[in-house]
Amino acid sequence: MNGRGHRIGTVAALVLALVAGMPGTAEAKDKRDLTVMTQNLYLGASLDPVNAATSPFEFFVAVATIYGEVQFTDFPARADAIAAEIEANDPDIIGLQEVATWTSTGPGAPPSLDFLAILQQNLAGRGLSYSVAATSNNANVGPVPLLLCSGPFGSCFLTFEDHDVILVNDSNPGLQTFHPQNGRYVAQQVQTTPVGPFSFNRGWASIDGTLDGKGF
Numbered sequence: 001m002n003g004r005g006h007r008i009g010t011v012a013a014l015v016l017a018l019v020a021g022m023p024g025t026a027e028a029k030d031k032r033d034l035t036v037m038t039q040n041l042y043l044g045a046s047l048d049p050v051n052a053a054t055s056p057f058e059f060f061v062a063v064a065t066i067y068g069e070v071q072f073t074d075f076p077a078r079a080d081a082i083a084a085e086i087e088a089n090d091p092d093i094i095g096l097q098e099v100a101t102w103t104s105t106g107p108g109a110p111p112s113l114d115f116l117a118i119l120q121q122n123l124a125g126r127g128l129s130y131s132v133a134a135t136s137n138n139a140n141v142g143p144v145p146l147l148l149c150s151g152p153f154g155s156c157f158l159t160f161e162d163h164d165v166i167l168v169n170d171s172n173p174g175l176q177t178f179h180p181q182n183g184r185y186v187a188q189q190v191q192t193t194p195v196g197p198f199s200f201n202r203g204w205a206s207i208d209g210t211l212d213g214k215g216f
Contacts, residue, residue, distance in 0.1 A: 036095070041119070049061075058194065059195050060145055063145070075100075079118045083119065096165040099116050109148060133166045133168040138200075140161050166205050180207050
């Protein structure tokens, strides 16, 4: 996925320090294993064409180029492969980045793509259930005119939204999560384009939880 890999790891002995009065390591019976997966979904295209645009026309061509690439990189097919990997590894918690929502409107426009909904549909198709525990709402760009359209200019539009999402495995009865938090970073990059400035906001999301009564 264009160098955007994933890591699957087992975070062991999360609660060693919680054992009062024990300076060393806890006994094995006091340890719990929490399996965590992190996955960058890849928004589906490079944004470089927009950054390189020097006129409104080039900007609109760049937007069409980007969304054409998003369609070509076929997130539904990639989501099926990610769901297969989740099924094989059975993580308790999944941290997702670049969870994109592409919304296109107008006559003849390519279909919209909601990456989270598509992934959850693929998980459900495999008999898996992962609930959203926390979400960071990041960039929200648009609507901007979309040239991939059967109507005249200005009849089709595209909106891009970026999210970070934490999913929790519903099938683990010993896992409880609470206190979801999210926010945006103070420092944000504002991109100057021929049609005005766009802020590609970035944020974070977090949860607290217990696994078999042990906190993390």
